[in-house]
Amino acid sequence: MRVRVLGPLEVIGRIALSAALRCADRAGQAHSHRGLARAYIRTGRPDAASTHLEAALDLFRRLGDEVGQAAAHRGLAMVLVRQGRYDAALDHGQQALDLHRATGDLAGQAVTLNNLGYHHALFGDLHAALDFCDQALKLSQRIDDRNAEARSWASLGSVRQRLGQHQEAITCHRKAIDLLRDLGDRTAEAESLANLGDTYDAAADRAMSRAVWQQALDLLAEIGHPDAERVRRRLANE
DSSP states (O other), rough: OOOOOOOOOHHHHHHHHHHHHHTOOOOHHHHHHHHHHHHHHHTTOOOHHHOOOOOOOOHHHHOOOOHHHHHHHHHHHHHHHTTOOHHHHHHHHHHHHHHHHTTTTTHHHHHHHHHHHHHHHHTTHHHHHHHHHHHHHHHHHHHTTTHHHHHHHHHHHHHHHHOOOOOOOOHHHHHHHHHHHHHHHHHHEEEEEEHHHHHHHTTOOOHHHHHHHHHHHHHHHHHHHHHHHHHHHHHHOO
């Protein structure tokens, strides 16, 4: 029988949830469920993550915590996308956005607008995706949230690539990479480099696609990212 080794985030989450249950601390329970959901999302267990996010959402509703509800809805949208349930993901994303607006949380709005753009792109509505991502970009720049801005540029790059706007997509990806490099987010930088390589490939610029994919592969391999194998295969097939 195979024994599953618990990751540190899961261990911490379980301990926190157990303590909150013993103390009948509903707020602590809600946040612990969210923490466990994040651990399960990172380890590729969307069903377990969904269970904990639903529990967190129920508790946040009982507590009247709109900020917590928004975060739970945003997490559920992410999980549902990974399960291919795009309609439900869009619904949870919109509920998160409505709650962020009700509480005046501009940073939360920027993140959620970008997520909704990404979800619409997966759903195939690229023009709606472009609109949401553009709103996210403008808001993140207005509040000087460079992390949200970087992710908005990355999303815009992916959407514009799918629209066949390759040069615009390259510009967007490069803006995202520059910001992520400054922020020290090596994982997101590596992912954006891989996407930039895909865009050069779609534009039939083989020399640049290989050069950028190689940069992405070096960084992905260094940080042990699972996308390294995908990029390695792309290089081998060129």
